[in-house]
Amino acid sequence: MDTVINPAIIARRKRNTALAAAALLATLSLTAWAINRAVSPSVDASKVSIATVRGGAIANTINASGIVIPVHEELVSSPIQTRVAKVHAKPGQQVRAGELLLELDNRTIQLAIDALKEQLAQQENRILALTLEMDQKRKQLTSAIELLELDLQATRVKLGRYQTLRKAGGVSAEDLLTAELNVKRTEIQLRQHREQIEDGKRVTNSNIEGARLQKSILQKQLQEQQQLLAQTQVRAPFAGMLTWLLADEGASVSTGQLVARVSELNNYKVEASLSDFHARALSAGQQVLVEQGNVKLRGEVQTVLPEIQNGTVKLLVTLAEPHHSILRNKLRVEVNIITEQKQNTLLADYGPAFNGRGPQDIFVVRDGIARKTTLNIGASDGKNVEILSGARAGDQLIISDTSRYKDRDSVRVAQ
Known part of the structure; x- marks a missing residue:
């Protein structure tokens, strides 16, 4: 005969069965979770760089290396082929405007100056001699003209008397003709003497002008030599720093060779160098950010130098300070040339995970899991990158190198 089971016992058995099933399910879940943790890759959050997506402004920049140079620098060259006679300064010292830096041997210039002075003296003597000669000839011809004028008066009087006597039959026709010829001859002589005065004056004046022209040429040559003589005293063109000097006494120097360089103090600009790949993106007037340590100085592209050497283009940057x-x-210094500026866009800190512009796979961290997500990357200023799409403000991105996980779609991030 069957025994009736107590309902309480049945309920307890059902409860125990349910608990056993729940325990088994929990054990299986825990085992699966443990296996998943053991098999799935993970990364320690402290060993990667994680950036938070935020809103802000960004300036797209091109990075370049720069070197600070003086705004004003002057090169002093030798005016002649000579040698260094005496050195008065040392490279690296501050100099005053006009301060004597070194002396060049000036003996050849001094000899040239002496020769020019002698030639000038000769020309001055020649001008004086020509002037005196012209005055003397003029006086002689003037005296001769005065005498001829008296002779002309006398011959004319005689001709008039003969003409009167001829009417009365007192002189012969031959005597009258002779008197007429004497008047004409005297007039011709008088005209010739006057022409001689004018011709002599023109010739002498021409000779004097030639001598004066030669004198002027010699004076210019003398002035040039005197300027060269002054330049053999090599002086600082302005107050500044003597950055270089040919300080070897007795050293030979050729014409035009650099002997000194003086740079202005406390007034600088920057010479930047970068790959010619960016040459088309550069133009005068672009804004520039110059960085040295924690100091940032604003500037502007002054000139993009036209020549390209060894795949490198150079430009000059003027500074606001x-x-x-x-x-x-x-x-x-580090030079960042701003080619584009954007406002109210999404930004993230720059890191090795980013590679230029365009679509890129970046790990986005949500709920402890970094999932590979395609982000569209825009401008970059070397410190931040612009995120055009694929993420929203507040998202966290792994910006350090994740190349070891390139074949994974997700990675656990261990705190």
Whole structure:
């Protein structure tokens, strides 16, 4: 005969069965989770760089290396082929405007100056001699003219008397003709003497003008030689720093050879160098950010130099603060040339995970899992990148190198 089971016992058995099933399910889940953690790759959050997507403004920049150079620098060259006679200064010292830096041997110039002075004296003597000669000839011809004028008067009087006597039959026709010829001959002689005065004056004046022209040429040559003589005293063109000097006494120097370089102090600009790949994106007037340590100085592209050497293009940058205390000659700086500016866009810190513009696979962290997501990357200023699509403000991105996980769609991020 069957025994009736107590309902309480049946309920307890059902409860135990349910608990056993739940325990088994929990055990299986825990085992699966443990296996998943053991098999799935993970990354320690402290060993990667994670950036938060945020809103802001960005300037697209081209990075270049730069070197600080003086705004005003003057090169002093030798005016002649000579040698260094005496050195008065040392490279690196501050100099005053007009301060004597070195002396060049000037003996050849001094000899040339002496020779020119002798030639000038000869020309001056020639001009004086020609002037005196002209005056003397003029006086002689003037006296001769005065005598001829008296003779002309006398012959005319005689001719008039003969003409009167001829009417009365007192003189012969031959005597009258002779008197007429004497008047004409005297008139011709008088005209010739007057022409001689004018001709002599023209010839002498021409000779004097030639001598004066030669004198003027010699004076210019003398002035040039005197300027060269002054340039053999090599002086600082302005107050500044003597950055280079040919300080070897007795050294030979050729014409035009550099002997000194003086740079202006506390007034600088930047010479930047970058790959010619960016040449088409560069233009005068572009804004520039110059960085040295924590100091940032604003500037502007002054000139893009036309020549390209070894795949490198150079440009000159003027600074808004050319007298800044951090600036010094030959200081190396980082130059960021701003080619584009955007406002109210999504940004993230720059890192090795980004590679230029365009679509890129970046790991986006949500709920402890970094999932590979395609982001469209825009402008970059070397510090930040613009995110055009694929993420929203507040998202966290792994910006360090994730190339080891390139074949994974997701990675756990361990805190």
